[in-house]
Amino acid sequence: MQDKQAIPSVWTRPKKKKEQPALSVEHIVAEAIGLLDEEGIEQLSMRKLGARMNAGATSLYRHVANKDELIELVVDEVYGELTVPKVTTPERWRENATEVAGSLRAMMLRHPWVGTVLGQVGLKSLGPNLARLSGEFMAVFQAAGFPVLDADKVMNTLISYVIGMATSEAAWLQLVTRSGKTEAEWVAELLPRAIEAAADRADLAEPLLASSGVDPAVVRDDNFAYGLETVLDGCAARLARL
Amino acid sequence: MQDKQAIPSVWTRPKKKKEQPALSVEHIVAEAIGLLDEEGIEQLSMRKLGARMNAGATSLYRHVANKDELIELVVDEVYGELTVPKVTTPERWRENATEVAGSLRAMMLRHPWVGTVLGQVGLKSLGPNLARLSGEFMAVFQAAGFPVLDADKVMNTLISYVIGMATSEAAWLQLVTRSGKTEAEWVAELLPRAIEAAADRADLAEPLLASSGVDPAVVRDDNFAYGLETVLDGCAARLARL
Protein backbone atom coordinates (compact mmCIF):
# COMPACT_ATOMS: atom_id res chain seq x y z
CA MET A 1 0.00 0.00 0.00
CA GLN A 2 3.02 2.25 0.38
CA ASP A 3 3.20 2.62 -3.38
CA LYS A 4 0.86 5.55 -3.25
CA GLN A 5 3.21 8.49 -3.44
CA ALA A 6 2.67 10.02 -0.05
CA ILE A 7 5.53 12.33 -0.78
CA PRO A 8 6.40 13.41 -4.30
CA SER A 9 9.96 12.15 -4.14
CA VAL A 10 12.60 13.44 -6.48
CA TRP A 11 12.58 10.48 -8.82
CA THR A 12 8.84 10.51 -9.01
CA ARG A 13 8.00 11.96 -12.34
CA PRO A 14 6.77 15.44 -11.45
CA LYS A 15 4.15 14.76 -14.10
CA LYS A 16 4.95 16.67 -17.23
CA LYS A 17 1.52 18.22 -16.96
CA LYS A 18 -0.56 19.04 -19.97
CA GLU A 19 0.25 15.62 -21.39
CA GLN A 20 -3.47 15.10 -21.02
CA PRO A 21 -5.70 17.99 -22.00
CA ALA A 22 -6.70 17.71 -18.37
CA LEU A 23 -10.30 18.38 -17.48
CA SER A 24 -12.59 20.75 -19.27
CA VAL A 25 -16.33 21.03 -19.62
CA GLU A 26 -16.23 19.94 -23.26
CA HIS A 27 -14.05 16.98 -22.47
CA ILE A 28 -16.22 15.93 -19.54
CA VAL A 29 -19.40 16.21 -21.56
CA ALA A 30 -17.88 14.19 -24.39
CA GLU A 31 -16.75 11.41 -22.08
CA ALA A 32 -20.11 11.41 -20.34
CA ILE A 33 -21.84 10.83 -23.65
CA GLY A 34 -19.46 8.00 -24.36
CA LEU A 35 -20.18 6.40 -21.02
CA LEU A 36 -23.91 6.88 -21.45
CA ASP A 37 -23.90 5.31 -24.89
CA GLU A 38 -21.93 2.34 -23.64
CA GLU A 39 -23.55 1.68 -20.31
CA GLY A 40 -26.82 3.56 -20.09
CA ILE A 41 -28.13 6.22 -17.80
CA GLU A 42 -28.25 4.36 -14.52
CA GLN A 43 -24.60 3.40 -14.89
CA LEU A 44 -23.48 7.02 -15.11
CA SER A 45 -21.89 8.04 -11.85
CA MET A 46 -19.47 10.82 -11.15
CA ARG A 47 -16.99 8.32 -9.78
CA LYS A 48 -17.13 6.16 -12.88
CA LEU A 49 -16.91 9.16 -15.14
CA GLY A 50 -13.94 10.47 -13.20
CA ALA A 51 -12.20 7.11 -13.38
CA ARG A 52 -12.73 7.02 -17.14
CA MET A 53 -10.85 10.30 -17.40
CA ASN A 54 -8.08 9.25 -15.00
CA ALA A 55 -9.40 11.71 -12.49
CA GLY A 56 -11.08 11.66 -9.15
CA ALA A 57 -14.81 11.93 -8.92
CA THR A 58 -14.91 15.26 -7.19
CA SER A 59 -12.47 16.85 -9.61
CA LEU A 60 -15.32 17.09 -12.08
CA TYR A 61 -17.10 19.47 -9.77
CA ARG A 62 -14.55 22.15 -10.61
CA HIS A 63 -16.07 22.34 -14.07
CA VAL A 64 -19.65 21.23 -13.54
CA ALA A 65 -21.94 22.40 -10.78
CA ASN A 66 -23.57 19.04 -10.17
CA LYS A 67 -24.80 15.94 -11.90
CA ASP A 68 -28.04 17.52 -13.04
CA GLU A 69 -26.18 20.33 -14.75
CA LEU A 70 -23.92 17.78 -16.40
CA ILE A 71 -26.97 16.04 -17.80
CA GLU A 72 -28.36 19.30 -19.11
CA LEU A 73 -25.09 19.96 -20.90
CA VAL A 74 -25.03 16.45 -22.27
CA VAL A 75 -28.57 16.70 -23.59
CA ASP A 76 -27.92 19.96 -25.33
CA GLU A 77 -24.75 18.50 -26.78
CA VAL A 78 -26.59 15.66 -28.50
CA TYR A 79 -29.17 18.12 -29.79
CA GLY A 80 -26.17 19.64 -31.52
CA GLU A 81 -25.95 16.53 -33.67
CA LEU A 82 -29.15 17.55 -35.40
CA THR A 83 -29.32 19.84 -38.37
CA VAL A 84 -32.35 21.44 -39.93
CA PRO A 85 -32.20 21.66 -43.70
CA LYS A 86 -32.16 25.12 -45.16
CA VAL A 87 -35.59 25.94 -46.49
CA THR A 88 -35.51 25.57 -50.22
CA THR A 89 -38.99 26.11 -51.56
CA PRO A 90 -42.13 26.44 -49.45
CA GLU A 91 -43.61 23.43 -51.23
CA ARG A 92 -40.88 21.25 -49.82
CA TRP A 93 -41.87 21.80 -46.20
CA ARG A 94 -43.08 18.22 -45.98
CA GLU A 95 -39.76 16.77 -47.08
CA ASN A 96 -37.96 19.11 -44.73
CA ALA A 97 -40.16 18.17 -41.80
CA THR A 98 -39.74 14.49 -42.59
CA GLU A 99 -36.01 14.88 -42.60
CA VAL A 100 -35.92 16.68 -39.27
CA ALA A 101 -38.23 14.13 -37.68
CA GLY A 102 -36.10 11.30 -39.01
CA SER A 103 -32.85 12.74 -37.77
CA LEU A 104 -34.34 13.45 -34.36
CA ARG A 105 -35.52 9.87 -34.10
CA ALA A 106 -32.18 8.57 -35.32
CA MET A 107 -30.38 10.61 -32.70
CA MET A 108 -32.62 9.30 -29.95
CA LEU A 109 -32.00 5.73 -31.05
CA ARG A 110 -28.27 6.37 -31.27
CA HIS A 111 -28.38 7.64 -27.68
CA PRO A 112 -31.17 5.58 -26.13
CA TRP A 113 -30.77 7.26 -22.75
CA VAL A 114 -31.92 10.63 -24.06
CA GLY A 115 -35.56 9.67 -23.92
CA THR A 116 -35.39 8.62 -20.30
CA VAL A 117 -33.76 11.90 -19.40
CA LEU A 118 -35.99 14.30 -21.32
CA GLY A 119 -38.73 14.04 -18.75
CA GLN A 120 -36.38 15.10 -15.99
CA VAL A 121 -34.68 18.15 -17.41
CA GLY A 122 -37.49 20.61 -17.61
CA LEU A 123 -37.59 23.39 -20.12
CA LYS A 124 -35.27 25.11 -17.70
CA SER A 125 -32.42 23.82 -19.79
CA LEU A 126 -33.16 25.07 -23.33
CA GLY A 127 -29.49 25.05 -24.14
CA PRO A 128 -28.08 26.96 -27.10
CA ASN A 129 -28.29 24.04 -29.49
CA LEU A 130 -31.94 23.36 -28.75
CA ALA A 131 -32.74 27.04 -29.03
CA ARG A 132 -31.07 27.27 -32.42
CA LEU A 133 -32.81 24.12 -33.62
CA SER A 134 -36.30 25.18 -32.70
CA GLY A 135 -35.74 28.49 -34.41
CA GLU A 136 -34.60 26.86 -37.62
CA PHE A 137 -37.38 24.31 -37.47
CA MET A 138 -39.95 27.04 -36.97
CA ALA A 139 -38.67 28.66 -40.14
CA VAL A 140 -39.60 25.56 -42.10
CA PHE A 141 -43.23 25.79 -41.08
CA GLN A 142 -43.38 29.51 -41.50
CA ALA A 143 -42.02 29.17 -45.01
CA ALA A 144 -44.72 26.59 -45.64
CA GLY A 145 -47.28 29.28 -44.99
CA PHE A 146 -48.21 28.75 -41.37
CA PRO A 147 -48.71 31.93 -39.35
CA VAL A 148 -46.25 32.18 -36.48
CA LEU A 149 -48.69 31.08 -33.82
CA ASP A 150 -49.73 28.06 -35.81
CA ALA A 151 -46.19 27.19 -36.80
CA ASP A 152 -45.27 27.05 -33.14
CA LYS A 153 -48.08 24.69 -32.25
CA VAL A 154 -47.65 22.51 -35.30
CA MET A 155 -43.97 22.16 -34.60
CA ASN A 156 -44.66 21.14 -31.02
CA THR A 157 -47.16 18.59 -32.22
CA LEU A 158 -44.70 16.97 -34.57
CA ILE A 159 -41.90 16.98 -32.03
CA SER A 160 -44.14 15.52 -29.37
CA TYR A 161 -45.03 12.66 -31.67
CA VAL A 162 -41.42 11.94 -32.57
CA ILE A 163 -40.23 12.13 -28.99
CA GLY A 164 -43.05 9.95 -27.73
CA MET A 165 -42.48 7.33 -30.38
CA ALA A 166 -38.69 7.37 -30.19
CA THR A 167 -38.68 7.25 -26.40
CA SER A 168 -40.72 4.10 -26.43
CA GLU A 169 -38.52 2.60 -29.13
CA ALA A 170 -35.38 3.50 -27.24
CA ALA A 171 -36.68 1.95 -24.02
CA TRP A 172 -37.37 -1.24 -25.92
CA LEU A 173 -33.95 -1.15 -27.54
CA GLN A 174 -32.21 -0.70 -24.22
CA LEU A 175 -34.13 -3.61 -22.77
CA VAL A 176 -33.07 -5.75 -25.70
CA THR A 177 -29.40 -4.86 -25.83
CA ARG A 178 -29.10 -5.24 -22.09
CA SER A 179 -30.38 -8.78 -22.36
CA GLY A 180 -27.67 -9.71 -24.82
CA LYS A 181 -30.14 -11.26 -27.21
CA THR A 182 -30.93 -9.81 -30.62
CA GLU A 183 -34.12 -7.93 -31.32
CA ALA A 184 -35.47 -10.72 -33.54
CA GLU A 185 -34.87 -13.33 -30.85
CA TRP A 186 -36.70 -11.20 -28.35
CA VAL A 187 -39.85 -10.78 -30.41
CA ALA A 188 -39.80 -14.45 -31.37
CA GLU A 189 -39.75 -15.25 -27.69
CA LEU A 190 -42.39 -12.73 -26.74
CA LEU A 191 -44.79 -13.43 -29.56
CA PRO A 192 -46.48 -16.64 -28.38
CA ARG A 193 -46.97 -15.17 -24.94
CA ALA A 194 -48.63 -12.07 -26.38
CA ILE A 195 -50.86 -14.12 -28.62
CA GLU A 196 -51.93 -16.27 -25.72
CA ALA A 197 -52.67 -13.18 -23.66
CA ALA A 198 -55.03 -11.93 -26.38
CA ALA A 199 -56.62 -15.30 -26.92
CA ASP A 200 -60.16 -14.01 -26.53
CA ARG A 201 -59.65 -11.31 -29.14
CA ALA A 202 -58.08 -13.12 -32.08
CA ASP A 203 -57.94 -9.98 -34.17
CA LEU A 204 -55.59 -8.32 -31.70
CA ALA A 205 -52.97 -10.93 -32.48
CA GLU A 206 -53.08 -10.11 -36.16
CA PRO A 207 -50.67 -7.16 -36.10
CA LEU A 208 -48.21 -9.30 -34.20
CA LEU A 209 -48.43 -12.19 -36.64
CA ALA A 210 -48.19 -9.91 -39.64
CA SER A 211 -44.73 -8.81 -38.62
CA SER A 212 -43.51 -12.10 -37.25
CA GLY A 213 -41.05 -12.89 -40.00
CA VAL A 214 -39.81 -9.43 -40.78
CA ASP A 215 -36.76 -7.70 -39.38
CA PRO A 216 -38.01 -5.87 -36.29
CA ALA A 217 -35.98 -2.80 -37.13
CA VAL A 218 -37.84 -2.53 -40.43
CA VAL A 219 -41.15 -2.92 -38.64
CA ARG A 220 -40.22 -0.09 -36.32
CA ASP A 221 -39.15 2.08 -39.23
CA ASP A 222 -42.46 1.43 -40.96
CA ASN A 223 -44.50 2.18 -37.89
CA PHE A 224 -42.65 5.42 -37.34
CA ALA A 225 -43.07 6.45 -40.96
CA TYR A 226 -46.77 5.59 -40.86
CA GLY A 227 -47.36 7.77 -37.84
CA LEU A 228 -45.22 10.53 -39.24
CA GLU A 229 -47.23 10.60 -42.46
CA THR A 230 -50.41 10.65 -40.42
CA VAL A 231 -49.28 13.64 -38.41
CA LEU A 232 -48.04 15.44 -41.51
CA ASP A 233 -51.38 14.79 -43.18
CA GLY A 234 -52.97 16.52 -40.24
CA CYS A 235 -50.60 19.45 -40.63
CA ALA A 236 -51.39 19.64 -44.32
CA ALA A 237 -55.09 19.65 -43.56
CA ARG A 238 -54.54 22.54 -41.18
CA LEU A 239 -52.53 24.37 -43.80
CA ALA A 240 -55.17 23.87 -46.47
CA ARG A 241 -57.85 25.12 -44.10
CA LEU A 242 -55.61 28.12 -43.63
CA MET B 1 -30.35 4.32 23.86
CA GLN B 2 -31.61 1.52 26.08
CA ASP B 3 -35.16 2.45 25.27
CA LYS B 4 -35.13 0.21 22.25
CA GLN B 5 -36.86 -2.88 23.52
CA ALA B 6 -34.03 -5.36 23.36
CA ILE B 7 -36.33 -7.75 25.12
CA PRO B 8 -40.09 -7.60 24.70
CA SER B 9 -40.81 -7.14 28.34
CA VAL B 10 -44.14 -8.10 29.79
CA TRP B 11 -45.57 -4.60 29.99
CA THR B 12 -44.56 -3.89 26.45
CA ARG B 13 -47.70 -4.06 24.44
CA PRO B 14 -47.39 -7.31 22.58
CA LYS B 15 -48.86 -5.39 19.68
CA LYS B 16 -52.42 -6.41 19.11
CA LYS B 17 -51.49 -7.26 15.54
CA LYS B 18 -53.83 -6.66 12.64
CA GLU B 19 -54.59 -3.23 14.00
CA GLN B 20 -52.98 -2.10 10.76
CA PRO B 21 -53.79 -4.05 7.65
CA ALA B 22 -50.06 -4.64 7.77
CA LEU B 23 -48.21 -4.79 4.51
CA SER B 24 -49.61 -5.96 1.23
CA VAL B 25 -48.75 -5.35 -2.36
CA GLU B 26 -51.83 -3.25 -2.93
CA HIS B 27 -51.20 -1.20 0.17
CA ILE B 28 -47.55 -0.66 -0.75
CA VAL B 29 -48.40 0.39 -4.28
CA ALA B 30 -51.04 2.80 -3.03
CA GLU B 31 -48.68 4.44 -0.57
CA ALA B 32 -45.95 4.61 -3.17
CA ILE B 33 -48.26 6.53 -5.48
CA GLY B 34 -49.07 8.87 -2.64
CA LEU B 35 -45.42 9.48 -1.93
CA LEU B 36 -44.67 9.97 -5.61
CA ASP B 37 -47.47 12.46 -6.03
CA GLU B 38 -46.33 14.43 -3.02
CA GLU B 39 -42.58 14.36 -3.43
CA GLY B 40 -41.70 13.25 -6.93
CA ILE B 41 -39.77 10.37 -8.33
CA GLU B 42 -36.31 11.12 -7.01
CA GLN B 43 -37.68 11.33 -3.48
CA LEU B 44 -39.05 7.81 -3.58
CA SER B 45 -36.84 5.53 -1.58
CA MET B 46 -37.63 2.22 0.00
CA ARG B 47 -36.66 3.59 3.39
CA LYS B 48 -38.98 6.57 3.08
CA LEU B 49 -41.79 4.42 1.78
CA GLY B 50 -41.30 2.00 4.64
CA ALA B 51 -41.30 4.80 7.18
CA ARG B 52 -44.55 6.14 5.72
CA MET B 53 -46.15 2.78 6.41
CA ASN B 54 -44.65 2.45 9.90
CA ALA B 55 -42.47 -0.33 8.64
CA GLY B 56 -38.82 -0.95 8.00
CA ALA B 57 -37.41 -0.49 4.57
CA THR B 58 -36.56 -4.08 3.96
CA SER B 59 -39.94 -5.32 5.07
CA LEU B 60 -41.29 -4.22 1.74
CA TYR B 61 -39.13 -6.77 0.01
CA ARG B 62 -41.37 -9.51 1.34
CA HIS B 63 -44.04 -8.34 -1.05
CA VAL B 64 -42.11 -6.69 -3.86
CA ALA B 65 -39.08 -8.13 -5.59
CA ASN B 66 -37.20 -4.86 -5.92
CA LYS B 67 -37.68 -1.20 -6.58
CA ASP B 68 -37.99 -1.62 -10.33
CA GLU B 69 -40.81 -4.08 -9.92
CA LEU B 70 -42.50 -1.68 -7.53
CA ILE B 71 -42.36 1.00 -10.18
CA GLU B 72 -43.81 -1.34 -12.77
CA LEU B 73 -46.69 -2.09 -10.44
CA VAL B 74 -47.17 1.58 -9.69
CA VAL B 75 -47.25 2.51 -13.37
CA ASP B 76 -49.80 -0.14 -14.20
CA GLU B 77 -51.86 0.98 -11.25
CA VAL B 78 -52.18 4.53 -12.53
CA TYR B 79 -53.04 3.19 -15.97
CA GLY B 80 -55.94 1.67 -14.13
CA GLU B 81 -57.32 5.15 -13.55
CA LEU B 82 -58.06 5.42 -17.25
CA THR B 83 -61.23 4.24 -18.86
CA VAL B 84 -62.02 3.85 -22.52
CA PRO B 85 -65.58 4.77 -23.42
CA LYS B 86 -67.68 2.00 -24.79
CA VAL B 87 -67.95 2.37 -28.53
CA THR B 88 -71.33 3.82 -29.32
CA THR B 89 -71.52 4.50 -33.04
CA PRO B 90 -68.60 4.23 -35.45
CA GLU B 91 -69.04 7.88 -36.37
CA ARG B 92 -68.21 8.89 -32.85
CA TRP B 93 -64.67 7.51 -32.99
CA ARG B 94 -63.30 11.02 -32.97
CA GLU B 95 -65.07 11.98 -29.78
CA ASN B 96 -64.05 8.71 -28.21
CA ALA B 97 -60.41 9.17 -29.18
CA THR B 98 -60.48 12.74 -27.91
CA GLU B 99 -61.81 11.56 -24.60
CA VAL B 100 -59.17 8.87 -24.19
CA ALA B 101 -56.38 11.26 -25.13
CA GLY B 102 -57.68 13.83 -22.69
CA SER B 103 -57.95 11.40 -19.82
CA LEU B 104 -54.47 10.04 -20.50
CA ARG B 105 -53.05 13.54 -20.43
CA ALA B 106 -55.00 14.39 -17.30
CA MET B 107 -53.64 11.30 -15.59
CA MET B 108 -50.09 12.18 -16.53
CA LEU B 109 -50.52 15.70 -15.17
CA ARG B 110 -52.11 14.34 -12.01
CA HIS B 111 -49.06 12.11 -11.56
CA PRO B 112 -46.26 14.17 -13.09
CA TRP B 113 -43.66 11.50 -12.34
CA VAL B 114 -45.22 9.01 -14.75
CA GLY B 115 -43.66 10.63 -17.77
CA THR B 116 -40.17 10.48 -16.35
CA VAL B 117 -40.61 6.80 -15.61
CA LEU B 118 -42.16 5.66 -18.86
CA GLY B 119 -38.83 5.71 -20.63
CA GLN B 120 -37.33 3.39 -18.08
CA VAL B 121 -39.86 0.62 -17.78
CA GLY B 122 -39.64 -0.98 -21.16
CA LEU B 123 -42.52 -2.82 -22.74
CA LYS B 124 -41.43 -5.62 -20.47
CA SER B 125 -44.02 -4.43 -18.04
CA LEU B 126 -47.30 -4.34 -20.00
CA GLY B 127 -49.28 -4.88 -16.85
CA PRO B 128 -52.87 -6.05 -16.93
CA ASN B 129 -54.36 -2.58 -16.86
CA LEU B 130 -52.31 -1.38 -19.81
CA ALA B 131 -53.11 -4.54 -21.72
CA ARG B 132 -56.82 -4.10 -21.14
CA LEU B 133 -56.66 -0.44 -22.11
CA SER B 134 -54.88 -0.93 -25.39
CA GLY B 135 -57.35 -3.61 -26.31
CA GLU B 136 -60.32 -1.37 -25.60
CA PHE B 137 -58.72 1.56 -27.35
CA MET B 138 -57.98 -0.56 -30.40
CA ALA B 139 -61.67 -1.40 -30.55
CA VAL B 140 -62.50 2.28 -30.96
CA PHE B 141 -60.41 2.57 -34.10
CA GLN B 142 -61.57 -0.75 -35.47
CA ALA B 143 -65.15 0.33 -35.03
CA ALA B 144 -64.28 3.50 -36.90
CA GLY B 145 -63.42 1.39 -39.88
CA PHE B 146 -59.67 0.99 -39.63
CA PRO B 147 -58.34 -2.46 -40.55
CA VAL B 148 -56.58 -4.10 -37.61
CA LEU B 149 -53.09 -3.35 -38.84
CA ASP B 150 -53.91 0.30 -39.38
CA ALA B 151 -55.80 0.61 -36.14
CA ASP B 152 -52.72 -0.56 -34.29
CA LYS B 153 -50.46 1.98 -35.93
CA VAL B 154 -52.91 4.84 -35.68
CA MET B 155 -53.41 4.15 -32.01
CA ASN B 156 -49.68 4.16 -31.41
CA THR B 157 -49.39 7.44 -33.25
CA LEU B 158 -52.00 9.09 -31.12
CA ILE B 159 -50.61 7.71 -27.89
CA SER B 160 -47.11 8.77 -28.82
CA TYR B 161 -48.29 12.30 -29.37
CA VAL B 162 -50.15 12.44 -26.09
CA ILE B 163 -47.30 10.93 -24.12
CA GLY B 164 -44.73 13.19 -25.73
CA MET B 165 -46.79 16.28 -25.10
CA ALA B 166 -47.87 15.38 -21.59
CA THR B 167 -44.38 14.34 -20.54
CA SER B 168 -43.04 17.72 -21.48
CA GLU B 169 -45.91 19.44 -19.72
CA ALA B 170 -45.40 17.35 -16.62
CA ALA B 171 -41.69 18.10 -16.50
CA TRP B 172 -42.50 21.78 -16.67
CA LEU B 173 -45.14 21.43 -13.98
CA GLN B 174 -42.77 19.65 -11.65
CA LEU B 175 -40.18 22.32 -12.17
CA VAL B 176 -42.73 24.96 -11.31
CA THR B 177 -44.26 23.37 -8.24
CA ARG B 178 -40.84 22.52 -6.88
CA SER B 179 -39.88 26.18 -7.08
CA GLY B 180 -42.81 27.19 -4.94
CA LYS B 181 -43.85 29.89 -7.36
CA THR B 182 -47.04 29.76 -9.39
CA GLU B 183 -47.06 28.90 -13.07
CA ALA B 184 -48.02 32.46 -14.04
CA GLU B 185 -45.19 33.95 -11.99
CA TRP B 186 -42.74 31.62 -13.69
CA VAL B 187 -43.69 32.54 -17.23
CA ALA B 188 -43.77 36.22 -16.34
CA GLU B 189 -40.25 35.85 -15.09
CA LEU B 190 -39.05 33.79 -18.03
CA LEU B 191 -40.70 35.83 -20.75
CA PRO B 192 -38.36 38.82 -21.02
CA ARG B 193 -35.36 36.52 -21.04
CA ALA B 194 -36.82 34.47 -23.86
CA ILE B 195 -37.68 37.54 -25.88
CA GLU B 196 -34.21 38.87 -25.46
CA ALA B 197 -32.76 35.55 -26.56
CA ALA B 198 -34.76 35.75 -29.78
CA ALA B 199 -33.97 39.37 -30.37
CA ASP B 200 -32.73 38.84 -33.91
CA ARG B 201 -35.91 37.06 -34.94
CA ALA B 202 -38.70 39.26 -33.72
CA ASP B 203 -41.37 36.94 -35.06
CA LEU B 204 -40.24 34.13 -32.74
CA ALA B 205 -41.23 36.20 -29.77
CA GLU B 206 -44.75 36.57 -31.05
CA PRO B 207 -46.14 33.27 -29.72
CA LEU B 208 -44.74 34.16 -26.34
CA LEU B 209 -46.25 37.61 -26.29
CA ALA B 210 -49.59 36.36 -27.53
CA SER B 211 -50.04 34.25 -24.42
CA SER B 212 -48.46 36.62 -21.95
CA GLY B 213 -51.61 37.66 -20.17
CA VAL B 214 -53.50 34.39 -20.29
CA ASP B 215 -53.62 31.70 -17.66
CA PRO B 216 -50.75 29.34 -18.54
CA ALA B 217 -52.90 26.30 -17.83
CA VAL B 218 -55.37 27.46 -20.47
CA VAL B 219 -52.55 28.01 -22.93
CA ARG B 220 -51.35 24.47 -22.33
CA ASP B 221 -54.84 23.12 -22.76
CA ASP B 222 -55.20 24.95 -26.04
CA ASN B 223 -51.87 23.78 -27.34
CA PHE B 224 -52.70 20.21 -26.49
CA ALA B 225 -56.10 20.43 -28.12
CA TYR B 226 -54.60 22.01 -31.22
CA GLY B 227 -52.10 19.21 -31.64
CA LEU B 228 -54.71 16.61 -30.88
CA GLU B 229 -57.02 17.95 -33.58
CA THR B 230 -54.10 17.97 -35.98
CA VAL B 231 -53.29 14.34 -35.32
CA LEU B 232 -56.94 13.34 -35.51
CA ASP B 233 -57.22 15.17 -38.83
CA GLY B 234 -54.38 13.03 -40.04
CA CYS B 235 -56.16 9.92 -38.87
CA ALA B 236 -59.33 11.04 -40.59
CA ALA B 237 -57.40 11.59 -43.80
CA ARG B 238 -56.03 8.07 -43.55
CA LEU B 239 -59.52 6.73 -42.93
CA ALA B 240 -60.97 8.59 -45.89
CA ARG B 241 -58.18 7.30 -48.11
CA LEU B 242 -59.25 3.87 -46.91
Add this chain to the structure above:
DNA sequence: GGATGGTTGCGCACACTGTGCGCGGCATGG
Protein backbone atom coordinates in the same frame (compact mmCIF):
# COMPACT_ATOMS: atom_id res chain seq x y z
C1' DG C 1 14.55 37.10 -8.22
C1' DG C 2 10.69 36.05 -4.94
C1' DA C 3 6.09 36.54 -3.20
C1' DT C 4 1.09 36.27 -4.11
C1' DG C 5 -3.16 35.01 -5.47
C1' DG C 6 -6.15 32.26 -8.32
C1' DT C 7 -7.17 27.86 -10.45
C1' DT C 8 -7.21 22.86 -10.58
C1' DG C 9 -7.13 18.08 -9.02
C1' DC C 10 -7.90 15.18 -5.20
C1' DG C 11 -8.63 12.54 -0.62
C1' DC C 12 -11.74 12.45 3.03
C1' DA C 13 -16.09 12.30 5.03
C1' DC C 14 -21.13 12.48 5.41
C1' DA C 15 -25.56 11.34 4.54
C1' DC C 16 -28.00 8.53 1.85
C1' DT C 17 -29.35 4.74 -1.36
C1' DG C 18 -30.96 -0.52 -2.81
C1' DT C 19 -30.92 -4.80 -1.07
C1' DG C 20 -29.10 -9.83 0.75
C1' DC C 21 -29.02 -12.33 5.16
C1' DG C 22 -30.53 -14.24 9.17
C1' DC C 23 -33.10 -13.71 13.59
C1' DG C 24 -37.07 -13.86 16.28
C1' DG C 25 -41.73 -13.57 16.96
C1' DC C 26 -46.57 -14.74 15.08
C1' DA C 27 -50.53 -17.71 13.13
C1' DT C 28 -51.89 -21.85 11.76
C1' DG C 29 -52.39 -26.89 11.48
C1' DG C 30 -51.66 -31.30 13.15
Add this chain to the structure above:
DNA sequence: CCATGCCGCGCACAGTGTGCGCAACCATCC
Protein backbone atom coordinates in the same frame (compact mmCIF):
# COMPACT_ATOMS: atom_id res chain seq x y z
C1' DC D 1 -48.53 -29.24 22.52
C1' DC D 2 -45.12 -28.68 19.12
C1' DA D 3 -43.87 -27.87 14.17
C1' DT D 4 -44.08 -25.27 10.11
C1' DG D 5 -44.45 -21.56 7.55
C1' DC D 6 -44.75 -16.49 6.97
C1' DC D 7 -43.58 -11.74 8.06
C1' DG D 8 -41.34 -7.67 9.87
C1' DC D 9 -36.98 -6.06 11.09
C1' DG D 10 -32.01 -4.85 12.26
C1' DC D 11 -27.60 -5.30 10.37
C1' DA D 12 -24.32 -4.81 6.97
C1' DC D 13 -22.25 -3.95 2.43
C1' DA D 14 -21.33 -1.72 -1.60
C1' DG D 15 -22.21 2.23 -4.01
C1' DT D 16 -24.08 7.07 -4.71
C1' DG D 17 -23.80 12.69 -4.95
C1' DT D 18 -21.31 16.14 -3.15
C1' DG D 19 -19.19 19.82 0.53
C1' DC D 20 -14.65 20.83 2.58
C1' DG D 21 -10.03 21.77 2.79
C1' DC D 22 -5.25 20.72 1.27
C1' DA D 23 -1.55 20.69 -2.09
C1' DA D 24 0.35 21.66 -6.36
C1' DC D 25 0.46 24.41 -10.26
C1' DC D 26 0.13 28.91 -13.17
C1' DA D 27 0.37 33.87 -14.07
C1' DT D 28 1.04 38.14 -12.28
C1' DC D 29 3.20 41.90 -9.83
C1' DC D 30 6.75 43.96 -6.45
